[in-house]
Amino acid sequence: MKLERCIVDTSAVDSTLECPKVVIVGAGMAGLSAADWLVRCGITDVTVIEATDRPGGRIQSCWLDGSVVELGAIWIEGACPANSVFNLACREGLIVKEDNKWKGEATSIYTTSQGGEISPLVNNTAYHSFKLIEDQAAELYGNANTDFGSLEDFISERVQQELKVFPENSRYDAARAMTGMTNELRTHLGADLKDVSANMYGSRSELPGGRVKVPSGMIGVLAPLIRDLPECIIKYRKPVVKIMWEAELKSENQSGSKRKEENDVITADYVIITASLGVLKKKVDELFVPSLPDDKKVAINKLGFGFVDHIFYKYKGPFWPRGEGSVRLAWSKDELTERSSDWLRSIGAWEEDVEQEGVIALRVAGKRETDCVEKMSNKKLMEEAWRLTRTFTGDPLLTHPVAAICSKWSSHPFFLGAKSYLAVGSTVADQLALGAPVPSDPCEIPALLFAGEATCPGHHATVHGARLSGIREAERIVKLTERLRGPPRDQKETLRLSA
Structure with a gap:
């Protein structure tokens, strides 16, 4: 006689019990x-x-001139079955191809505020050096015997050590690239690195599969x-x-x-x-x-x-080939010391949204900087974006964006910030x-x-x-x-x- 397998839901509460409120x-x-x-x-x-x-x-998706943009969480971090949010998205048919995966800084160019591009060789070497430093910072987690202070202390010291390996004629560009990477790490965490614990930086587990977007x-x-x-x-x-x-x-x-x-x-x-x-x-x-x-x-x-805001811009006739619009900003250390007087200097990159034609995004981090942008009109935000892109491309004839939208997590009374x-x-x-x-x-x-x-x-x-x-x-x-x-x-x- 064939026996049917009985599956019992062990998580369900006894149906005869009164439910708590x-x-x-x-x-x-x-x-x-x-x-x-x-x-x-x-x-x-x-x-x-x-x-x-x-x-x-x-989580807040909205429309910008016919394009879907994310004012809140942008990525599912860990495109794998171990991530229940990724599983939700897959079951709903929201993720259908690999193209939605984040390509990362290694595939982007680094440009300076003089409109010049850092050479691919220096760029790639600096990128891998900085990733080594990040990995070493993560390995500090669990070392209870030594207090390494802030993440800024650790990274700054290691960057100076790594720069000595570069030939003297490329050291300045490598320094700018790694300073830009430090700035971008700040926008990722939403905090000044002097406020972030070096010892605890590696406490977060990274799920495999990389980051993936939900296009819709x-x-x-x-x-x-x-x-x-x-x-x-x-x-x-x-x-x-x-x-x-x-x-x-x-x-x-x-x-x-x-x-x-x-x-x-x-x-x-x-x-x-x-x-x-x-x-x-x-x-x-x-x-x-x-x-x-x-x-x-x-x-x-x-x-x-942490305090982070996302600003999205829509362009008619974008100034970049589709798929090649992301640019990393290689600020100098001196330029970043003036960050308090110019919120644009908190920007680590502008990133193309390849799923939405003609859209680029900026991430702004820091209480002072987010307070500044949240008070700006969309017209002012578009003027500032034009100033930034013109400076880093060296092209004074770039067109203005036609629409902009900015999140307001820092000033919103029911959030008062973005992430821990x-x-x-x-x-x-x-x-x-x-x-x-x-x-x-x-x-x-x-x-x-x-x-x-x-x-x-x-x-x-x-x-x-x-x-x-x-x-x-x-x-x-x-x-x-x-x-x-x-x-x-x-x-x-x-x-x-x-x-």
Whole structure:
């Protein structure tokens, strides 16, 4: 007799159990992944509260004169089955060919502010020297016996050592190329390298497969997460004002659950908080009643949150052959010392979007620089782009772009920055502390759970890190529900959100 194989979903909660009520703060990748996982496991009493009028958080695809551009996350970092965001994109048919992969700096030319091009031989040698330095910086992770200070300290010293290997007649160009690479690393991290921990630089795991873009827009990876959620589960334009989480706060005058009469009060058994680290840094003392434990607040303060903006320009009749429009900017060290007076000097490259004809992108990093560009009109941004491209090509007759758009992550009150990094003085232990539930005592039932890319050691500052963290906290609730045989008792009456 033929036996049919029985597949049992071991992650699903016993259907006879009462579901806990879960509120998720934030409809970004972490929040939506948590909601999707909970619903798939049979916990359906879920509400997602989103402060803005859209899902996605720091994923934001939009149109620029008929072209799709990414104001938020641009890449899926790690085009392989080990990356669940890559798997989402593949299942949706969003990634269909290898051409979407990032080619990297090695395939680009480096030009100077005098409009000259650094020779390919010097360029390639400098590139490989700098990559060696980056690899050596990454290897510092785990060396607890020596404090190497900031990433700037380590890289600057190693660059000077590597430059001595170059022939004297090419040393100046090699220095400019590596200074440009240092500047581009700054835009990738979103922080001045003097603020980034050298010891912790290698803590992030790189998934194989390289970076890959979603040509139709990164927002598409959210579709399978939203599609199967119960109707009206996401509440938009609902910024959270207060979260009351301790059992002792039972009286209305203590709870602080209403700041204004029109605020909604929502009760819950568990709250998953996916607010950005930037928001937590600013509002940690006013958002939670009572205050969060000291170790949580210390972690929030010690970890770094970077400032990055993307500016996209559209050209009619672009000045480059398609596929050859990316240019790396080889600033001199002296030019970068004047960065505070000219935001363009924080630019490491302009990059062609090969999937969108006539589009180039700039990345701006640093609080001062992002504050500057976020206040500019699109007309001013286009004038500045023309100034930059004219300077580095040496061609005074280049056309102006016809359209521009700039992200505003630094000034947006619900983000206050772009992505986390391990600052000087912080460690992976701070990421773990940030992601720990509250209360964290194993003998107590947690009320507050924390997700988001900054809580995911090894994968911080990535979309898949955000997704992993959301699933992690959803699974924590699933296991608690199984252990408690339902929701926690008496917690719902005291765990309140005012939105």
